[in-house]
Amino acid sequence: MARISEAESGVMAMCAGVSGLDCMSAQGLPEILVQTRYCYMLALHLRNYRAAVKPRLILLLALLLSPSLFAAPSAQYWAEWDRSDELNPATIDHGSWDGLLRKYVVVRHKSGINRFRYGEVSPADKALLDSYIEATAAIDPRAYSRAEQLAYWINLYNALTVKLVLDHYPVTKVNSIQVAGADASDGPWSAKLVKVAGTELSLDDIQHRILRPIWKDYRVLFGLACAGLDCPDIQPEACTGPNSRELLSNAGRDFINSDRGVSIAGTKGPLRASSIFDWYESDFAADHKALLKLFAHYAEDRKALYLLGYTGDIQYHQDWTLNAP
Template identity: 50%
Template sequence: MRQLTAVFLILLAASVSAAPSAERWAVWDASDESRAAHIDHSAWQVLLTRYLNSQHPSGIARFDYAHVDPGHRRLLDVYVEQLSALDPRQFTRAEQFAYWVNLYNALIVQLVLKQYPVDSITSLGAWYQFGPWDKAVTEVAGYKLSLNDIEHRILRPLWRDPRLHYALNCASLGCPNMAAETYSAQNSERLLEAGARAYINHPRGVAFEDGNLVLSRIYDWYPQDFGGETGLRAHLIHYAEPALAQQLKAFTGKTRYRYDWNLNQP
């Protein structure tokens, strides 16, 4: 029994340290670039305005899961149902990006609320899993989807934009902030830029401690998304404030990684 437990713990640690690869799900390639229609995300905006504190003194946005009232829980459920009833392939590519990001973040909050109180989203999976990432959580156009499907089979391979890591929130203190605005075809570029800049200039993203460079484990999980070691350094320098950029340019020492999975609640 002890040997089986040890093997399980080793496998679990390996799964945490290695993120899924980006494997394109070709069925989601289609779009209608001639269509001018926009997807309504106003219900999700109501919840963000009411329960997300994006001005927390820590610099980490907090979602007030504990005080979401029954009416707003139902509003969230209806919003997820309405998005899931759409076929995003009938919209433009820009509209699709906002659709998938908003759906992912709304599903994360919905999952936490269903099990709240919890200390970490990592406790929401089966006993043998690290979190709920592989569980089917919605169905779109007849396809059952997990959070990992949305992130690793749709968003990452189809858009190939490293900044999407700053758009997806995993309900954890170590994660980039959930944006206070819903994503749309019109504001996605602005929000992606703001998210990258905010995370890289916060200590949980990039910091120097005891002569070491300490980075979020996001950069360890997805090195190829950022262009490998050289591409990542250029990415960090591009978004870093001047003083931090100078430190990054001059740094030649060791790099450590960390991540805080505690729930992003007040």
């Protein structure tokens, strides 16, 4: 094995903390480079180890900053929330949240992305948002039907996200918000923000431990507005039991037909897509081919025809810039 320089040792020490991987491969290379599909060693078969040190450092830094390496939490079933009362005809009131969305969501923004006018929210409306979250959190959703529960969790998630931004506004990127109790390197999503039925919950809990594993419906992901430009649009109306299916399906169609959702560069690709399709690929489809078919199902005619014949790779991207006007 070639002698490792002091600079290389420093890089491998940094690498050892990434994703819990062993720092060294059998060839004496940082394992993260071997594990990723972009590992240039597999492609180039470099003969001279020392000559490759600088390119490896550059590639390592690029990979560490790549959205595909920021692994999203897996869906972890939380049985405590998997109860409902289908005989209960009652509905949950989301009127105040609906009013705020209709007032502050910009639908026809020139960028083609729905925006939220965080900087224009009045003190009275901030108080209204707080009251809505407090009143919603006081409800035990398990006493309601599945349809009402779905609307409950989606609205609560989105309202908490808007409140999170307002509490730290002005902010440029939503993933830069730091909240006590959250992993600083993972954004604000793991922080406990609300208590429902005596249980403290984070945005991650709502998305990955309740919505994804219990509903097992990829359309739920189209309804969660994470406040970044590459996220699905924040909708200009609240989700309700009766409108949830149509609202989520329309949100998915709009997202996949947008450039930030799925876009084509030229006549031969490459195909570019939002990182949510990479992070939650198993929610959307069984494999790469099935994912392309799902894109085609939602896509408009010309894009759908292209997708049905596409056999190349997908390049994923994520822009966490705040969805403000």
